């Protein structure tokens with residue numbers, strides 16, 4: 001992953017936290033990063049309004065501007081589940097037999113088990129701009145695209 005992609009990938013965690021806060025979307029179905037472009041699909045039951053998506057963008061950018069710490073640590077799977085419940089899991093499976101998990105946490109915003117590289121502080125992500133949201137009724141998935149704007 002290039003350093004730009006580390007920023008974009010870290011942006012996914014912040015956008016996910018904003019989507020959870022604004023829409024109540026808890027589970028990520030898939031993620032994609034290429035250069036300055038990121039996309040995540042979250043499980044959701046309806047098409048969001050434009051106003052809601054503007055809110056997701058605003059909340060994400062406010063969190064970035066706050067300069068929140070991005071914490072990374074390892075934990076036993078059972079201990080992590082005790083602390084965070086199933087919030088750390090996405091809809092795609094863990095590697096089989098995993099007993100220690102790499103956890104990424106933006107305090108009071110997002111916690112996820114994730115093996116990618118991340119920035120240390122959300123300020124390093126820089127401003128993001130959301131693209132058009134796409135809702136797939138058949139899959140009950142909302143696709144949120146964004147680009148690094150700085």
Ligand SMILES: [Zn+2]
Pocket residue numbers: 009010013104114115116117118
């Ligand atoms: Zn990650």
